[in-house]
Amino acid sequence: MRATTVSILGCGWLGDPLARSLARAGCVVKGSTRSSAKRVELEGAGIDASQFTLTPHGIEGNPDNFFECDVLFLNLPPERRADIEQIYPAQVRHALAAISGETRIVFASSTSVYPNTNGVVNEDCVTAPDKSSGIAILAAETEVRKAVAVCVVLRYGGLIGAERTPGTFLTGKQVVSGGNCPVNLIHRDDAVALARHAIESPATSVVLNAVADAHPLRRDYYVDAANALGLSPPTFAPNSEAAWKIVDNTRIKDIFGYTFSYPDPAQCLTG
Numbered sequence: 001m002r003a004t005t006v007s008i009l010g011c012g013w014l015g016d017p018l019a020r021s022l023a024r025a026g027c028v029v030k031g032s033t034r035s036s037a038k039r040v041e042l043e044g045a046g047i048d049a050s051q052f053t054l055t056p057h058g059i060e061g062n063p064d065n066f067f068e069c070d071v072l073f074l075n076l077p078p079e080r081r082a083d084i085e086q087i088y089p090a091q092v093r094h095a096l097a098a099i100s101g102e103t104r105i106v107f108a109s110s111t112s113v114y115p116n117t118n119g120v121v122n123e124d125c126v127t128a129p130d131k132s133s134g135i136a137i138l139a140a141e142t143e144v145r146k147a148v149a150v151c152v153v154l155r156y157g158g159l160i161g162a163e164r165t166p167g168t169f170l171t172g173k174q175v176v177s178g179g180n181c182p183v184n185l186i187h188r189d190d191a192v193a194l195a196r197h198a199i200e201s202p203a204t205s206v207v208l209n210a211v212a213d214a215h216p217l218r219r220d221y222y223v224d225a226a227n228a229l230g231l232s233p234p235t236f237a238p239n240s241e242a243a244w245k246i247v248d249n250t251r252i253k254d255i256f257g258y259t260f261s262y263p264d265p266a267q268c269l270t271g
Helices: 015-024 034-045 084-096 132-147 187-200 218-228 250-256
Strands: 005-009 028-033 050-055 058-062 071-074 102-109 118-122 151-156 158-160 184-185 206-212 245-247
Touching: 005 015, 015 028, 015 187, 028 034, 034 050, 034 118, 050 084, 071 084, 071 187, 084 158, 102 132, 102 187, 132 151, 151 187, 158 187, 184 187, 187 206, 187 250, 206 250
Parallel strands: 005 028, 005 071, 028 050, 071 102, 102 151, 118 245, 151 206, 158 184
Antiparallel strands: 050 058
């Protein structure tokens, strides 16, 4: 039996360790990057690297045979720009138009597609994003689900771990709002492991929330995280009420039989 060919679109903070993990497991791995230096680095790790950029108007650069694969991990975080609601779905459409054959897609989405309901949300809840980035990501989800027969949508919480140390996020800031809001986070190790489950599991289409089990309050979490690094903690407003949500992860644990390496974000305050 031939090895599964997996293409990782976006070999950055999340895509790079995923690509390396799959290569070690015996998959044929292709990776995309916008950087020539990164391309050399990926090829040194045994990954067939292509250098190109997805734009609202098409693909700039040479993807070579990148889109010829069994599974495409579509990992394209939206940029911070005023027109992101139009730009991001267009970029995703160009990627979808380039695939050939019966490619399965695993799409790295976000829990920002859920509105703040002041309660628990799961995959069956209404998606009505509060921000432009969430609107853009939800539109891209729709494009993916229309384009291919089989897709897994992973709605990731806030990504932490490695050099993304939570203690640095709000250090020293004064009068921060939302101190009583629970956080919805996931460590990179769990994010990579869940992506591998989605790539390697039998073909099925499903939407899954990828967040840690525990949801500490923002006030407690970021103060503890700054203190753990010996940094100046943020100061939260005394009346720190704001709209919030708790994203439920029951379905992803049930479907994949998965146990989180970092079920509580407080376990990884320093990385």
